[in-house]
Amino acid sequence: MSAPASMSMTLMEQSEALHRRVRLFAELSLNIDSVTASGSESFEELARSIAQYQYEAIPGFQRLVDARNADIKDLAQIPALPVDLFRMTRIAAHPEEIDKTVFYTSGTTGSERGEHPVRDLQTYNELALRLGQAALFSHIDRAVVIALGEYPGKRPSSSLGHMMGLFMSRFDGRPILSDPAGALFRPDSEERWLANSQGIDINNLERAAKIAVHRSEPLVILATSFALVALLEALDGKRIATPSLTRIMITGGFKGRTKEVGAPELRASLARALNTEQDQMIGEYGMTELTSQLYEDQGGEPGVFFAPPWLRVDAVSPDSGEVLPPGQAGLARFIDLGNIDSALAILTQDQVRRREDGGIELLGRAPQAPVRGCSLPFEGLIS
Amino acid sequence: MSLQERQERLLALHEAVAHIADPHHTLGIAYRRRLRESHPLSAPNWETAINESLEHTTSRSGLLQLLKIAPPAPAAHVQLAGNVFLGAYRAIALALAQTSRVKVRASRRDGAMAELLFDATRGAFELVDELDAEPGDHVWAYGSDSTLEKLKGQLPAGCHLHPHGSGMGVAVLFEPQTKPEVDLDTAALGLALDTALFDQRGCLSPRMVIVEGSRQYAEDFADALYKALVQVEESIPRGKLTSSEQADIFRWETTVSYLGSSARAGAGMLFVDPEENRLVVPPIGRNLHLCVTSNALELLQPIGGQITSFGIYGTSSFPAQFEEKLKGQPLNSGLIDSGERRFSPFGKMQMPAFDGPVDKRVGFRSLII
Structure with missing residues (x-):
């Protein structure tokens, strides 16, 4: 790939090299034997290299590091960017003209949508697929994969839509409505996106389930919590005949929605409606500003998520950013090695607690300075 | 009775x-x-x-x-x-x-x-x-x-x-088209006092400063405002902040350090946005976001419903133009509909004298349940 004049070759080469290193790290880190055998570089080494690259390539990050007088060789000192920033300015080490894609936030919490420019989708895809294979499609070679989401188009603007499309392509890849042995699945097909503004397409969900039964393959349903609530409402007590293994990826909360359903109630209702077990429901946590995701352990405690080796999650003090010891609740700070060309460290408004076993408990959104009497909170208004 | x-x-x-x-x-x-x-x-x-x-x-x-x-x-x-x-x-x-x-x-x-x-x-x-x-x-x-x-x-x-x-104040400064120049030091001192009172917790407290004019004029005012905020801090120090207020400030300071250069001014911070027309509400605690624009009216119209108070310096026509622009747009998402916004000069934003957002409003409009 030739670098445009607006990005120096040195920086482009650095970025390319970092992408290769991160992909290799991901490949090796999910296979313990390989790691041992290869003596792969450490998370810390890679994080330091990415931080140094971002310091050189992104003036805003450089300003922030200098203002804090932070030593970016120390991971705890790498400033984490508040997610609000993605709504205010472009966060990228590269110029706009070489964006491979841009993922946008849903825009439910502010007047503007945040955007995360991506220069290299190969890294995004490899990381998402490796983790998806390990956490969501474990012991599944092939499955009928559908999403209770709206067809995102050929070039999804949401990272979730993109990831769901990837899973459909990789773990299924065949037409869903025609002959099971037919042509390969077209990634731009609308066939397996079973929700739109009218609601959930129950008929095609039933058809997908039948095809899975016919093929003797599992059915994997990718959905947001809100879409699953809509599904239950549409079914209105009716049950769907599903194959013996039906797995559901549940992502997202009810931010900005009028209807909220408790997680245990939702899972119990889904198990009844889709004739599956609650341990086949796997929570996923992701966000536009991150390249990587977290998943619940299959059959593990709901609400406890585990990060892949290339993502580190800490609870930090909301008023200083200091990393808190395991067991203490704080704001989630992510160090995502996948965010090579944007922001290595991200600070969210989600409260988490890190457990001794590495699990991350999601505790909900942190309360902001309350909107007392007359005051508006920070983030209440950004335009 | x-x-x-x-x-x-x-x-x-x-x-x-x-x-x-x-x-x-x-x-x-x-x-x-x-x-x-x-x-x-x-x-x-x-x-x-x-x-x-x-x-x-x-x-x-x-x-x-x-x-x-x-x-x-x-x-x-x-x-x-x-x-x-x-x-x-x-x-x-x-x-x-x-x-x-x-x-x-x-x-x-x-x-x-x-x-x-x-x-x-x-x-x-x-x-x-x-x-x-x-x-x-x-x-x-x-x-x-x-x-x-x-x-x-x-x-x-x-x-x-x-x-x-909820609500907030916005200070708007207009660069004069002709001489003589306004006294920026006096304007800045007045605005610094408006900011310091109640540590910005009031609905009349200014949170953003909009300068309609040139970048140079905005920078000149920012210099004066910085000095004034430091001066006011000496006589009226900031009080205690809650932990959630401190958390908001930490996030905001991180945010503006990324966006541009900011300066600690007394206990708070003054951020002069390098980008025009970007509005960011800073957290309370004597923090101000200064934004340059060529048209304050257009810039503020979309958020007019959140603004309960204006500090105005350098023009007399803005209040009528703004109210005309916002005709029919309720305050604060329709919940607060008790009357018009308040307009006052810098240094008088916190002196409502029974003409604030709650008092002698036309007809004492209320929400009938």
Whole structure:
């Protein structure tokens, strides 16, 4: 790939090299034997290299590091960017003209949508697929994969839509409505996106389930919590005949929605409606500003998520950013090695607690300075 | 109760608040002792606020005018919030102007003003733990938007709600087209005082500074404002912040350090945005976001509903133009619809003198439940 004049070759080469290193790290880190055998570089080494690259390539990050007088060789000192920033300015080490894609936030919490420019989708895809294979499609070679989401188009603007499309392509890849042995699945097909503004397409969900039964393959349903609530409402007590293994990826909360359903109630209702077990429901946590995701352990405690080796999650003090010891609740700070060309460290408004076993408990959104009497909170208004 | 009796109660309240404002009067001493014990503002801050923002200097005739314009009600109820500690006086005055049956639910966090007024007026109103409004009653309520929304759902049909929730002030400075130049130092000092009072917790407190003009003019004003904020901090230091306020500040400081250069100005921070037309509301605690624009009217129109107060410097035509632009756009998502925005010069944003967002508004508009 030739670098445009607006990005120096040195920086482009650095970025390319970092992408290769991160992909290799991901490949090796999910296979313990390989790691041992290869003596792969450490998370810390890679994080330091990415931080140094971002310091050189992104003036805003450089300003922030200098203002804090932070030593970016120390991971705890790498400033984490508040997610609000993605709504205010472009966060990228590269110029706009070489964006491979841009993922946008849903825009439910502010007047503007945040955007995360991506220069290299190969890294995004490899990381998402490796983790998806390990956490969501474990012991599944092939499955009928559908999403209770709206067809995102050929070039999804949401990272979730993109990831769901990837899973459909990789773990299924065949037409869903025609002959099971037919042509390969077209990634731009609308066939397996079973929700739109009218609601959930129950008929095609039933058809997908039948095809899975016919093929003797599992059915994997990718959905947001809100879409699953809509599904239950549409079914209105009716049950769907599903194959013996039906797995559901549940992502997202009810931010900005009028209807909220408790997680245990939702899972119990889904198990009844889709004739599956609650341990086949796997929570996923992701966000536009991150390249990587977290998943619940299959059959593990709901609400406890585990990060892949290339993502580190800490609870930090909301008023200083200091990393808190395991067991203490704080704001989630992510160090995502996948965010090579944007922001290595991200600070969210989600409260988490890190457990001794590495699990991350999601505790909900942190309360902001309350909107007392007359005051508006920070983030209440950004335009 | 006759007009005469309502007038007597109102005047008794007025006399009581004048005593509270007096640092040498028993009531004034008691009030200051209560504030010293628990209030997060520094003593110079609440002392300045008492002097500048409490309407104890309102004229007798001005006060009695309320009797003529306040809509009569069978009963009036007042729900107060802790951070509008001086607002208790005006809210109770409005209710007393309406009716003889006034019930006040003071803030649990800071009920000092309401309690002292109750004692000093020998029970011109009732202090209650919970509101018990009935159809036809008027309710003057302060609090968070969520508290007010909840209250709205709890009141019986036929109640008149006057909700006063979130809001903020915006300072707008216009570069003069012709000489002579305005005195930027005076303007900056006035704005710094507006910012320091209540540590920006009030709905009249400026949070953003919009400069309509050149970048150079904005930079000149920023220099003057920076000095003024430092100067004001010396005489009126910032008080205590809650942990959530500190968390907001940490995030904001991180954010603006990424976006551009910011300068610590006293205890707060002044951020001059390198990008034009970007509005970011900083957290409370004497933090200001200065933004340059070529058209303040267009820039602020989309967020007009959130702005309860304007500080204006350098033009006289902006208020009418802005109100025209926002015609029909309710304040704060329709919840707060008690009247027009307030416009005042820099240095006077925190001096409502019974013309603030709650008082002599045309028709005392309320939300009928």
